Amino acid sequence: MSHSTSSPIAIIGAGMAGLSCGKALRQAGHTVHVFDKSRGPSGRMSTRQAEDAQGHWQCDHGAQYFTARDLAFRAEVARWQQAGVAALWDARLRSFDGRDWTTPDTPLERFVGTPRMTSPCGWLAQRLVDGPGVAALTRWQTTVQRLERQADGWALTSTEHGTHAERYGAVLLAVPAPQAVPLMSLVAPEGAAVAASERMRGSWAVMVRCEAPVALDFDGAFVNTGPLRWVARDSSKPGRTGPETWLLHASPQWSEAHIECEADEVMPVLLQAFADLGGPQPAQVQATAHRWRYADTEPALTLGCWWDAGSRLGMCGDWLNGGKVEGAWLSGRDLAGRLALA
Ligand SMILES: Cc1cc2nc3c(=O)[nH]c(=O)nc-3n(C[C@H](O)[C@H](O)[C@H](O)COP(=O)(O)OP(=O)(O)OC[C@H]3O[C@@H](n4cnc5c(N)ncnc54)[C@H](O)[C@@H]3O)c2cc1C
The missing domain is CATH 3.90.660.10 (Polyamine Oxidase; Chain A, domain 2)
Structure with a gap:
């Protein structure tokens, strides 16, 4: 499989971990595509309006x-405060x-x-799209159900759109552990085992x-x-x-x-x-x-994140880094750093 660093990187999950990861990757010059099964970002930082x-x-x-x-998270929160x-x-x-x-x-x-509690993630998602540098792509209501390794990169299949045409140089799962297990089990049994332990x-x-x-x-x-x-x-x-x-x-x-x-x-x-x-x-x-x-x-794990340089698959999320919003943000940033070193 080709691992061209110019290929886009897929992030599955637009909660705090996925968006923090996307932000750090974009700042490092990568093209990022973010997918979430919901109608918008934020995951468990959620607000009901009716x-x-x-x-x-x-x-x-x-x-x-x-x-x-x-x-670093305090500095990020200060930026959110400044942005209102x-x-x-x-x-x-x-x-x-x-x-x-x-x-x-x-x-x-x-x-x-x-x-509302969704606001920081909403702001991060918007900045991915219209901030400085190469615009990221965000796709809502896209439930990724299968990852497949092909000669020219990773292919994603979603419930709503079938197999996507784009090929990815890396796939990063930023979803709760039980939702990572079925995606990882066929392509990275070790990653699936880490997620299944939680x-x-x-x-x-x-x-x-x-x-x-x-x-x-x-x-x-x-x-x-x-x-x-x-x-x-x-x-x-x-x-x-x-x-x-x-x-x-x-x-x-x-x-x-x-x-x-x-x-x-x-x-x-x-x-x-x-x-x-x-x-x-x-x-x-x-x-x-x-x-x-x-x-x-x-208890949540304290691994920070999970990354396999061979397959170019990774996982981030609160469950890998002590739980909570702060842990999720740090986990996403940690995974982006691991990818940069690979
Ligand atoms: C009831 C409750 C109370 C909490 N209280 C606090 C608190 O007071 N303080 C605190 O710091 N933390 C609290 N938390 C935890 C906090 O919300 C999380 O730690 C943090 O939001 C996790 O972010 P994440 O990005 O890791 O995961 P998530 O926010 O879960 O994001 C994962 C995203 O992945 C998407 N997704 C999942 N599967 C797929 C798929 N197959 N395809 C596409 N998208 C997919 C989901 O739609 C979701 O948007 C609470 C959580 C809950 C539920």
């Missing part, structure tokens, strides 16, 4: 906030252990996308719209009892407009035990648990549930 009787509402129902410890797509969330936080409420001792800064946990999320401000003295709470793990006043995040919205995340244990249930079975339980914490009564709110089949990996 209309109901109260009008337009929005709520982040995947990642809630992100922290930035690494210096991220800001500090100065949230009033509490913890509840089933008996007492305490204030968590966490001096960390918490950032959110503005005006089990990702599910999570139920409930987005709650309230007619009046909820009289709780916090914006986010870590809940260490019952079915909930985290509740947050989404509308307290910077740049939000519209009605008061709250986001409830069920605990991993409860979510896993109820992952095959229907939304209308889980919602009453989680809304009642919120009411028990002092939230509004279930009958007073509008609510929508979302099931995340692959929310997080516990």
